Amino acid sequence: MPVNSIKIGNFDIYSISDGYMIFQRDTFFPELTTESWKPYPAYLLPELEMNIGSFVIRGPDKTILVDTGLGKLDHHIEQPIRETLLSEMEALKFNPGDIDIVFLTHLHLDHVGTNMIKENGVWRQTFPNAMYMVNRSDWEMFNRLIDKPAFQYIKEQVQPLLSNGCLYLFEGAISLIQGVTTIPTPGHTPGHTSLLIESDGEMAVIVGDAAHVPPQVEQPSWSPAPDRDKKLSAMTRESLMDLIERENALIASGHFPKPGFGRIIKINSGRYYKPLI
Numbered sequence: 001m002p003v004n005s006i007k008i009g010n011f012d013i014y015s016i017s018d019g020y021m022i023f024q025r026d027t028f029f030p031e032l033t034t035e036s037w038k039p040y041p042a043y044l045l046p047e048l049e050m051n052i053g054s055f056v057i058r059g060p061d062k063t064i065l066v067d068t069g070l071g072k073l074d075h076h077i078e079q080p081i082r083e084t085l086l087s088e089m090e091a092l093k094f095n096p097g098d099i100d101i102v103f104l105t106h107l108h109l110d111h112v113g114t115n116m117i118k119e120n121g122v123w124r125q126t127f128p129n130a131m132y133m134v135n136r137s138d139w140e141m142f143n144r145l146i147d148k149p150a151f152q153y154i155k156e157q158v159q160p161l162l163s164n165g166c167l168y169l170f171e172g173a174i175s176l177i178q179g180v181t182t183i184p185t186p187g188h189t190p191g192h193t194s195l196l197i198e199s200d201g202e203m204a205v206i207v208g209d210a211a212h213v214p215p216q217v218e219q220p221s222w223s224p225a226p227d228r229d230k231k232l233s234a235m236t237r238e239s240l241m242d243l244i245e246r247e248n249a250l251i252a253s254g255h256f257p258k259p260g261f262g263r264i265i266k267i268n269s270g271r272y273y274k275p276l277i
C-alpha cells in the first residue's frame with residue numbers, strides 16, 4: 001500500500017492529487033538521449049506520466065495547502081482534466097474553509113488551477129478563509145506575460161486574489177508558521193520556492209518542481225524544457241538534494257509517482273530516490 005500521509009513531529013502531511021499529465025519524454029527532456037535513460041527501466045517508454053500532486057500540511061493550529069493542481073484550465077494544453085483535488089481533500093475530511101494558507105510553489109498552470117472556482121457563473125476563492133502566498137519574482141514575471149493567450153489562466157486564477165488583497169507576495173526565506181519555512185529554489189521559474197517542515201527533530205521537504213522525475217535525484221544536471229533557467233535549476237536541484245540527504249529529510253514531490261513521499265538513499269558517491277511504501 002502506498003503511504004498517503006506522513007508524520008513529521010507535530011505535523012501531518014497528506015498527499016492529494018488533481019490527476020495526471022502526459023508528456024513526450026524526449027520533448028520534456030530534449031537534451032537527453034535514449035542512452036541517458038537506460039539505467040531507469042521505468043522511463044524507457046516514449047511517454048512520461050506525471051502526477052499532479054498537492055500536499056496538505058496539518059499543524060497544531062494551522063492547515064496549509066501546497067499548490068492547487070490543474071483544475072478545469074484548458075489554456076493551450078492538451079491534458080486530461082480530472083479535477084480530483086477537492087474530492088480527495090473531502091475524503092480526508094478537509095473542507096475548503098479549513099485551509100488557512102494556500103502556498104503556491106510557483107505560478108505554472110498545473111499548480112494554481114483551483115485557486116478560484118466558478119459557481120453560478122461567478123468566480124470566487126475556492127478556499128475562502130485562506131491567505132494565498134507566492135514569491136514576488138514569480139508574480140512579476142507571470143504578470144508581464146498576462147496578455148499572452150497561454151497565460152490567460154493568471155488572469156483567471158491569480159490576479160483576482162491580488163485585487164482582493166488575498167495574495168501575499170513574499171521574498172526569500174521566510175517562516176509561514178512555526179516549523180514551516182520557505183527555501184528559495186529558483187530556476188524552474190524565477191521565484192520557485194520549496195518548503196521545509198521541521199518538528200521534533202524530524203524534517204520533510206516539499207520540493208515543488210525543483211524535480212519532476214525520480215532519476216533527477218541521481219542526475220541533478222537533468223533540467224527539463226519547462227525550466228526557464230536550466231543552469232540555475234540544475235544548481236538549485238543539486239543543493240536541494242544535498243540538503244535533503246544531509247538532514248536525512250523526507251522528500252515530498254507532487255510530480256513523482258504518487259503519493260510522492262520518499263527518501264534519498266546514498267550509495268557510494270551517488271544517491272537515488274526510494275519511495276516510501
Ligand SMILES: [Zn+2]
Binds near residue numbers: 110
Ligand atoms: Zn508542475
